[in-house]
Structures are given as structure tokens and as C-alpha cells.
Amino acid sequence: MKMRLPIALAAIALAGCETTGDPRQGGFFGWSEAKAREREAGQAATLHRAERKLADESGHTRDIRARESAVRSELAHAEPQQRQRQDRLKRQYAATLQRAKALEDDAFTSATASRARRLRAEVETTYADVKRTPEERTARLRSLERELQAEKIQPAR
Numbered sequence: 001m002k003m004r005l006p007i008a009l010a011a012i013a014l015a016g017c018e019t020t021g022d023p024r025q026g027g028f029f030g031w032s033e034a035k036a037r038e039r040e041a042g043q044a045a046t047l048h049r050a051e052r053k054l055a056d057e058s059g060h061t062r063d064i065r066a067r068e069s070a071v072r073s074e075l076a077h078a079e080p081q082q083r084q085r086q087d088r089l090k091r092q093y094a095a096t097l098q099r100a101k102a103l104e105d106d107a108f109t110s111a112t113a114s115r116a117r118r119l120r121a122e123v124e125t126t127y128a129d130v131k132r133t134p135e136e137r138t139a140r141l142r143s144l145e146r147e148l149q150a151e152k153i154q155p156a157r
Contacts, residue, residue, distance in 0.1 A: 085134035092141045093127040099148045112151065119148055 100120035107113035126132075126140045 082134075085138070089127070089134040089138045089141070092138045092145075093123065096123050096141045096145045096148065097127075099145060099152075103148055103152055106152075115151055116148070119144055119151070 097120065100116055100123050104113050104116035104120060107116055123141060123144050126137055126144065129137060132140070
């Protein structure tokens with residue numbers, strides 16, 4: 001009977017142990033091949049999800065780089081055009097401002113000089129209006145230039 005008690009206690013102790021699929025845990029009696037395969041399948045699924053996510057992210061990265069390249073190309077094409085529009089605007093501004101000053105200086109009446117000052121102020125305001133595009137400002141300056149021409153042609157009153 002003395003020998004049976006330790007064996008019975010050992011059997012009870014072993015029966016109460018939980019089996020595991022992790023070879024680092026459980027020792028000789030606590031390890032289960034079925035649980036090890038489940039654990040391995042779970043890790044493989046996790047790896048597969050991570051690889052798929054990496055592939056998706058790599059695809060997104062390629063898309064972003066392609067868009068970036070397209071935007072850079074558009075920008076490289078647009079910059080010279082924008083410079084040309086700005087240069088055209090500056091030339092139109094200088095010419096229109098010069099005509100307004102000349103009209104003011106050559107005015108025979110104070111009314112004509114006053115209209116010339118008003119047009120000159122509008123020329124300067126139009127040029128400084130950054131809310132408008134260069135094309136809009138250039139068009140407005142042309143319109144003001146036509147007004148200046150019409151004012152210059154009118155006979156003195």
C-alpha cells in the first residue's frame with residue numbers, strides 16, 4: 001500500500017496537467033502533437049495574413065509613387081506655362097500702367113486727369129489681386145487699356 005499511494009498521487013498529478021502544442025512548455029507529458037499542429041496552422045495563417053497585408057501595402061506604395069511621378073510630370077509641364085502667364089501679366093501691367101500715367105500727364109482737363117487716376121488705381125489693384133488667375137488679371141488689364149484708349153481719343157470738353 002505504501003507503494004501504491006505515490007503512484008496514485010503521480011497519476012492524479014499527471015491527469016490534472018494541461019497539454020500544450022508549444023514545445024517550450026509542458027515538458028514530456030504535457031506536450032500534444034495535435035495541439036502542436038493547431039499552433040503551427042495558426043502561426044501559418046498569421047504569417048499568410050501578414051504577407052498579404054505587406055503585398056497590399058506594397059501595391060499602395062507603387063500606386064502612390066506612380067501618382068507622385070504623374071504629378072511631378074504635370075508640374076514640370078505647368079511651371080513654364082505659369083511663368084509665361086506671369087510674364088504676360090507683367091508686360092500687360094507695365095504697358096497699361098504707362099498708358100494710364102501718360103493719359104494723366106497729358107490730360108487737358110481735370111476731369112480727364114481724374115478719370116486717368118481712377119483707371120490707374122484700378123490697374124494697380126487688378127495687378128495686385130492674387131485671388132484672380134494671371135489670365136483673369138491680364139484680361140481685365142486689357143479691358144482697362146481699351147478704356148484708356150477710349151478716354152484718350154475723346155476730344156477735350
